[in-house]
Amino acid sequence: MPPDRYVVIGNPVAHSKSPAIHASFAAQTAQHIDYRHLLAPLDGFAEAVLSFRQAGGKGANVTVPFKLDAFALATRLTPRAQAAGAVNTLKFDGDTILGDNTDGQGLIADIVRNAGVAIKGKRVLLLGAGGAARGALLPLLEQEPKELVIANRTVAKAQELMALAHQQAQNAAMVARVKTSSFSALDGAFDVVINATSASLHEDVPPVPSTVFTTASLAYDMMYGAQPTAFLRFAAAHGAQVRDGLGMLVEQAAVAFELWRGVAPATATVLAELRSALTTSAS
Ligand code: ATR
Numbered sequence: 001m002p003p004d005r006y007v008v009i010g011n012p013v014a015h016s017k018s019p020a021i022h023a024s025f026a027a028q029t030a031q032h033i034d035y036r037h038l039l040a041p042l043d044g045f046a047e048a049v050l051s052f053r054q055a056g057g058k059g060a061n062v063t064v065p066f067k068l069d070a071f072a073l074a075t076r077l078t079p080r081a082q083a084a085g086a087v088n089t090l091k092f093d094g095d096t097i098l099g100d101n102t103d104g105q106g107l108i109a110d111i112v113r114n115a116g117v118a119i120k121g122k123r124v125l126l127l128g129a130g131g132a133a134r135g136a137l138l139p140l141l142e143q144e145p146k147e148l149v150i151a152n153r154t155v156a157k158a159q160e161l162m163a164l165a166h167q168q169a170q171n172a173a174m175v176a177r178v179k180t181s182s183f184s185a186l187d188g189a190f191d192v193v194i195n196a197t198s199a200s201l202h203e204d205v206p207p208v209p210s211t212v213f214t215t216a217s218l219a220y221d222m223m224y225g226a227q228p229t230a231f232l233r234f235a236a237a238h239g240a241q242v243r244d245g246l247g248m249l250v251e252q253a254a255v256a257f258e259l260w261r262g263v264a265p266a267t268a269t270v271l272a273e274l275r276s277a278l279t280t281s282a283s
Contacts, residue, residue, distance in 0.1 A: 074099025106252030226282030
């Protein structure tokens with residue numbers, strides 16, 4: 001039997017670590033799959049997906065800049081994709097194109113399971129109000145934090161996100177936990193501070209007061225690199241425990257793999273290998 005075929009679709013896409021991650025998962029779980037990069041033209045996402053499906057493809061991961069196109073192309077959406085307003089995983093099933101979003105679940109798994117930091121009953125600060133923050137919102141609320149403050153440079157966008165949380169939340173108690181703030185008006189310390197802005201791409205730090213961090217805080221950046229981001233360096237300088245988004249990358253892949261193959265891969269070794277490759281390439 002030929003292997004079942006999957007791809008990660010993006011533009012650019014050659015840098016994506018997803019093929020390596022899924023190859024490790026497949027070897028570990030004895031799944032017979034073939035997973036590659038697929039570069040789609042900026043104006044040709046749907047055509048690229050449909051011809052891959054036509055050629056026998058079983059599913060795809062979707063990365064920048066196509067997560068909204070994938071949302072539009074899906075003929076059925078999981079509740080978490082609906083809530084995120086974006087799709088990072090497609091599964092082809094007959095005529096159905098199922099759209100899922102595994103990013104938020106990946107974030108929660110990396111914080112709660114890998115870092116061992118509970119969110120339930122905690123004070124959580126979410127920085128940013130773009131697509132990455134939106135994808136994290138419902139999965140964070142499902143963990144039942146004591147309070148979830150969304151802070152953004154453009155406060156109106158944080159308020160829009162809060163309104164969305166009100167629509168998505170399953171009960172009034174969940175809704176009451178969500179607040180918004182500007183960066184400068186942030187008050188007091190938080191147990192978990194998540195950077196979902198794209199500031200790290202520009203070596204920038206959202207201008208939050210250093211008092212949001214204590215030595216008991218976890219500062220989490222959804223971005224990752226060979227070196228800690230400027231945000232993580234700032235948080236560490238104020239005593240926080242820090243963690244970048246490499247684990248989120250591996251965990252979101254594991255959720256996609258399970259959706260496709262029905263078996264949950266172990267992630268610790270894959271994460272350790274990726275970390276070691278990142279560090280080695282930097283030295
Ligand atoms: P993504 O899909 O990665 O979330 P996005 O939708 O463009 O990307 O959102 C980017 C987020 O990063 C926004 O919250 C943006 O703030 P604004 O809404 O005020 O634009 C935030 N952001 C980008 N650069 C930033 C910076 N240098 N400092 C603080 N916030 C920044």
